[in-house]
Amino acid sequence: MTLGGPKELTLGGSQEMTLGVMGGGQLGRMFAHAAQQMGFFTAVLDPDATSPAGRISHHHVQTAYTDAEGLARLAAVSAAITTEFENVPAEALNQLAQSRPVAPSGAAVAIAQDRAAEKAHFVQCGVPCAPYAVIETAEQLAAIDANLLPGILKTARMGYDGKGQVRVKTPAELAAAWADLKQVPCVLEKMLPLQWECSVIVARGAEGACVNLPVQRNLHRDGILAVTEVYEGNVPPALAERAVAAAKSIASGVNYVGVLCVEFFVLEESHPAAAGLGGLVVNEMAPRPHNSGHYSMDACDVSQFHLQVRTLAGLPLVQPRQHSPSIMLNLLGDIWPQDGRNGGVPDWASVLALPGTHLHLYGKLDAKKGRKMGHLNVTGATIEQVRATALEAARILGIAAF
Incomplete structure (x- = not known):
């Protein structure tokens, strides 16, 4: 069952169309904003009364993810349902799919939830992994x-x-x-000799159409994404082409519908441990929008969240176009002042005085170490300008240079 018929989908009309999402975190919040921008109502199922997505949606079903009554309530108000994090129980998605279109499917999410199944899938798709x-x-x-x-x-x-x-x-x-x-x-x-990391975000529709965002070059610190850089030449063209082809193969291998992020390691090919792997191996996949794709909200004509809305609602997919070089800085709770300085919040005024800065905060009430509180996108005419601005913003916020 797919959406898209004239009776089922009415954009800008008087008929209410609600898109549901399992999970109320920041990804659900940004999905809801994108859906609302396009005229949809949104519904969120999340047990937290103060969840970022639940607080801004038209409907908030405040129950556990496996609560049968809660799932029935979400299905009752939603025309189609997606998820914003991979650890939502796959059986809950399967239950919802009995009465509503669900994308991605419970089967696809189940693979991403189990590293053994995930790696077996990569091998089956012919994509090298460690x-x-x-x-x-x-x-x-x-x-x-x-x-x-x-x-x-x-x-x-x-x-x-x-x-x-x-x-x-x-x-x-x-x-x-x-x-x-x-x-x-x-x-x-x-353990392989890594040079750097990159990721690819693809969006695949129910009919098999598949588009992708530009390849993202990523820097992790303590296992958490810190910086994403996306501009022409950030990744060698041949390697970028291989990464995109691999991500699309992984998506089509499970008949995926929705937005999928695939993360890769780029290897030091001269090292003996990298022999026979071709310099690029897949790390893992995330069956949802991804932190590394947040730059698309300000640097592309179609963001990863608008792609998620389109795949869920059966709307046409178009190849996104990046119109500005961009650097994304993850904003963790670590940078919130603990001594009450500046009212207990970072110096946003100084950051927003810099040209090309776009601040996205997630509406979380408590800043904790390692907790993702928001992100800062920096755009500009040239990568040199963007990098200089991003480094200055990092200095102001107390984020290590990169």
Whole structure:
């Protein structure tokens, strides 16, 4: 079942059309804003009474994600439903899909929720990933190939922003790390010589049409995205072409509908550990808009959130056009003054006095260390101008230079 017929979709008319979203975080908030800009009503299911998306939507179903009554209420008011984070229970999406179009599907989200299933999918799609092994039993632990060490042990489920990951160098460290992780199912990935990281955001419709944003070059700190740079030449053209093709292959491999982000590692090809991998390996996928795509809100004619609305509502997909070089700075709770300076908030006035700065705050009430509170997009005529402005903004906010 898809949307798009004249009786089902009325833009700018008197008929109410509500798009639902599972999850009330900042991604849901920005999706809701994009949907409302296009004339849709929005509904959010989230247990938090003060969730960023719930506070600005027309409907807020305040229940647990697995609450049958809450799911029924969301379905009752929504014409179609999406998700804003990958850890929403896949079975909840499957339940919603019995009565409403759901994109992405529960099956696609389930793959992204399990690193073992995710890597198997990458292999099936012919996209290289780091050499790995699944560890679910003591026997599998004992049989680990020594060539996978040093490596990174990652929990198969519920890991994000660097959580649930331990670096290990020896079999003894590996055994100890698995014990510390309570012997839950894990994936051991061979540690590879990384040069830098990039990501690709694609949007795929129900009929198979697929478009993409420009390839994003990313800098992570402590496992959390810190800076994204997007401009012509930020990634070698041949590598960018391979990354886009890989992301589209991964999306089509599960008949994906919606916005999907695929993250990649770019390797030092001269290093022996990178032999045979072609310099580019996939890291993971996120079945939703992504932090690295936030720059598109100010630097592109179609943002990742407008693409999400289009895929959900069955509207035509067009190839986004980036009209300005851009740098995105993640704004974590770390930069909020703890001593009451400036009223307890960063010096937004000085930042917004800089040309080409676009501030996006998420409406979260408590600033905590490592918590994503907002982001700053910087645009300009040239990358030199954008970089100078972004570095000055970082200095004002107390963010490390890049």
